Amino acid sequence: MxxxxxxxxxxxxxxxxxxxxxxxxxxxxxxxxxxxxxxxxxxxxHTGKAYRIGITGPPGAGKSTLVNILAKQIKDRGNEVGIVAVDPTSPFTGGALLGDRIRMTGLLKDPHIFMRSMASRGSTGGIARTTTHVADVMDAYGFDVIIIETVGVGQLELDVAGAVDTTVVVLVPEAGSSIQAMKAGLIEIADIFAINKADREGAETLKFELQDALSLMPAIKNKGWDLPVKLTVALDGTGIKELVDTIYTHKTHLEDTDHLNTSRMNQKKVNIIEIMKHRIENQLWLNPELEPTLKRLSNLSMEGKIDPFTAANTFLKSAKVLNVNIDASFLHK
Ligand SMILES: Nc1nc2c(ncn2[C@@H]2O[C@H](COP(=O)(O)OP(=O)(O)O)[C@@H](O)[C@H]2O)c(=O)[nH]1
Ligand SMILES: [Mg+2]
Structure with missing residues (x-):
């Protein structure tokens, strides 16, 4: 107690x-x-009040630098800002996390901005689930805006994109950058593109390349929203005001078209599924009593006496998959 x-x-x-x-x-x-x-x-x-912004892109694109300066701008518009930084590529010893902490130390002194780096462990599904719940805690605390930084290395940013209202994909002016973005499925999740390090050569070219590629894609995909491509220099703040304006325009667009509700409904659904997966996995793998059953079924399968589907079904049946005692009568009201 x-x-x-x-x-x-x-x-x-x-x-x-x-x-x-x-x-x-x-x-x-x-x-x-x-x-x-x-x-x-x-x-x-107590959740559902904060607006959630995802910032994703390849390692080193300048996401943390960008988040830092975005947070300050959003704060200057009268908001309290919570930041969650997730970087599963950073080693346990925390090289990148330490780097992020140093880069973001300016924020530590700001009472209106709170930043948290997430440890990188577990499956990407697990990280996405936990990230959502950390954002929920920040939401309940009362932050007006929550920014989630994830490194675009595969499934993670796709999962996190399903958990935010506006996704900003950060790219840098390098040859082939737009093709890579397409291959990695970043175009599908982007609401806004930011070409950061626009102080470098090739930013304009990448912008045109991207706009070209986007013009070939059906507009329906983005529900009446033409994907904007913005140039930024996170280091000196160039283009940041315009980026924040664009984020707010997207927010208004979502609100006016009722897409915010649809998107949040989907966020809830994804989250419920993630929790179920997590619970079922725990139930199956962390229950020592089930180990002998699994062994027995594997043996039978080895001996050709049982096919793997029957084995799986038998296992799930004997595991009773979930053994929770809750009142579900509200479902039928
Ligand atoms: N030239 C230039 N460098 C930048 C810019 N933004 C960030 N950087 C640098 O790029 C490096 C990686 O930045 P970081 O924010 O850690 O990238 P992240 O891995 O995407 O979070 C750092 O050395 C930054 O100082 C920019 O707009 N222009
Ligand atoms: Mg970073």
Whole structure:
């Protein structure tokens, strides 16, 4: 019961805008402690107010630098800003995280901006799920805008794009950059392109290349939104005001067309699916009692006495997949 009191205290701290409580709750969510579920239960009624912006792109594109300066601009427009930085390419020793911390130290002194680097561990699905919940905690705390930085290395940014309202894809002026963006599926998730390091040669060329490629794609895909391509220099702030304006225009577009609701409904759906996957996996792999069953089924399969589908079905049946006792009568009301 002691731990319940502790959580109550932390929740009270969170709603009283205590940053230490916020930090500790995020740590609990991140470490996947059992308290995590009771915390999410407490906060979910307080979420949905913050606008979520995803910033993604290849390593070294200048995302952290950009996020830093974006956060300041958004704050200057009268908002409190929470930042979640996720970089699974950074080693456990935290080279990149340390770099991010140094790059973002300017923010640490700003009472209206809160930044958190996420440890990189688990599957990308796991990171995306946890990231969403960390954003939920920040939302409940009362940040007006939450910025999520993810490195574009595969599935992760696709997952995170499903958890934000506006996705900004950051590219740099290098030959073939637009082709790479297309291959990596970044065009599908982008709401806005930022060509950062526009102080370098080739930025204009990349802009035209991208606009060309985009003009060949059916407009329907983006629900009446023409993908803007913006040039930025995160180092000196060039183009940042225009980028923020574009983000706000996209927000208004989503609100006016009711796409914000559809998108958020989808965010919820994705999140529920992620939680189910996580729970089922835990149920299957962390239950020592099931190990002998799995072994027995593998043996039978080895001996050709049972096909893998029947084995899987038998296993799921004996595992009862989930053994939770909740009242689901509200579903039928
Ligand atoms: N020339 C130039 N360098 C930049 C710009 N933005 C960021 N950088 C530099 O690019 C490097 C990587 O930046 P970082 O923000 O850590 O990139 P991230 O890996 O995408 O988060 C750093 O040395 C930055 O100083 C820019 O607009 N122009
Ligand atoms: Mg970074």
């Amino acid at each position: 002691k731990s319940d009191n502790k959580i109550e205290e932390l929740m009270e701290g969170l709603f009283n805008k205590d940053k230490r409580a916020l930090s500790r709750i995020i740590t609990m969510v991140e470490s996947d402690k059992p308290e995590y579920y009771s915390i999410l239960k407490e906060i979910y009624g």
